[in-house]
Amino acid sequence: MNIDLLDVILDNDEAYMEVSKDLFIKTLSKEFDVLKKQGVTKFEKVSKGTCNKCYKGCNGYTFLTKNNDYLDLLFKEKNNEIVDLFRCSDFKNEESLIKKNCIYFRFKKDESKNYNPSSYIFSLQEQVEVAVDKFEKFENKITDIVDFVCWFKENKKLHNSVKDLHWDYNFVWSFLSIYVTIENFNELAENHNSAKKALAEFDNSNEKSIIDWLIKYEKSNLRFSSGYEKTESWEKTNLILFKNGETFFETGGEIKLFNNVLVDITDCKESIEFSDLFSKHYWEFEKKYAPTKKLFELYGDFEIELSEYLSARGLYSDILKKYNIKPKEKITTANTV
Numbered sequence: 237m238n239i240d241l242l243d244v245i246l247d248n249d250e251a252y253m254e255v256s257k258d259l260f261i262k263t264l265s266k267e268f269d270v271l272k273k274q275g276v277t278k279f280e281k282v283s284k285g286t287c288n289k290c291y292k293g294c295n296g297y298t299f300l301t302k303n304n305d306y307l308d309l310l311f312k313e314k315n316n317e318i319v320d321l322f323r324c325s326d327f328k329n330e331e332s333l334i335k336k337n338c339i340y341f342r343f344k345k346d347e348s349k350n351y352n353p354s355s356y357i358f359s360l361q362e363q364v365e366v367a368v369d370k371f372e373k374f375e376n377k378i379t380d381i382v383d384f385v386c387w388f389k390e391n392k393k394l395h396n397s398v399k400d401l402h403w404d405y406n407f408v409w410s411f412l413s414i415y416v417t418i419e420n421f422n423e424l425a426e427n428h429n430s431a432k433k434a435l436a437e438f439d440n441s442n443e444k445s446i447i448d449w450l451i452k453y454e455k456s457n458l459r460f461s462s463g464y465e466k467t468e469s470w471e472k473t474n475l476i477l478f479k480n481g482e483t484f485f486e487t488g489g490e491i492k493l494f495n496n497v498l499v500d501i502t503d504c505k506e507s508i509e510f511s512d513l514f515s516k517h518y519w520e521f522e523k524k525y526a527p528t529k530k531l532f533e534l535y536g537d538f539e540i541e542l543s544e545y546l547s548a549r550g551l552y553s554d555i556l557k558k559y560n561i562k563p564k565e566k567i568t569t570a571n572t573v
Contacts, residue, residue, distance in 0.1 A: 239261060250320070254350065283300065287324050296322075306337070308327035360394075382503065409490055421463065425504050428506060432510075465477040525545040
């Protein structure tokens with residue numbers, strides 16, 4: 237796993253897997269760092285082979301760790317110099333190997349040294365840049381939640397246009413990260429009245445009354461809100477911090493994280509109070525009534541829902557019936573001849 241040696245061998249001016257040498261080395265180094273954290277510091281075996289699909293017949297090597305993690309790389313050479321490297325998805329080794337976990341990495345189209353987008357993609361990229369620039373203006377100041385969610389509503393159409401581009405394009409990731417996070421703020425604003433109603437109905441006089449309340453609001457859009465961090469004295473200031481790293485997978489694309497976007501939630505404070513109260517009691521009873529090994533054997537998989545746990549245990553059937561929750565069915569086994 238000598239990245240430094242690879243850095244010396246590869247040409248600074250060449251593209252590898254269509255990206256710059258620096259990006260190729262950086263990405264491969266990240267994968268090696270993951271392995272090192274697992275105690276894998278070197279490849280135990282290098283085995284020759286050829287591509288069996290895209291670059292059929294091209295020579296390459298499998299690099300195998302002690303845990304059978306493997307990296308299949310093709311080497312394109314010219315005048316005894318490596319001019320390109322490819323990760324191979326269908327590699328035929330000259331010997332029998334046990335290969336378990338692929339060391340996988342790929343690059344997006346807009347990371348290519350020869351990136352030349354169509355007019356449509358270029359237009360979307362420009363719109364995304366404008367939207368992200370506009371969001372950045374929320375940094376280092378306090379914004380009312382009503383004004384804050386306007387960004388979300390204004391960019392719905394753009395989101396629908398780019399939401400499926402994340403696999404192939406890096407430029408969409410920061411935008412998508414912002415959008416899916418601010419969607420949570422929109423839920424806080426949109427469901428404020430129902431949250432106030434739910435808080436008024438809460439009765440903690442006994443377990444049954446709490447269970448009744450939890451099942452009634454089990455499908456609420458506010459039951460587990462995220463994407464924000466409460467400030468230290470938020471009950472007095474009504475200020476929360478936007479945290480886009482909380483709700484978006486940070487693997488796969490470059491994301492700009494925002495650390496100082498303050499939102500005033502005075503007009504929907506009860507939404508957060510409901511979410512906190514609901515999650516506190518919901519997880520408490522989910523843990524208490526979690527399925528046992530025997531219940532898994534009888535019912536198979538469970539959704540992470542309290543109503544399913546209660547149904548399997550035959551508890552509070554009157555409450556489940558009250559809210560039209562169907563009884564969980566046991567696994568049926570057909571007799572085979």
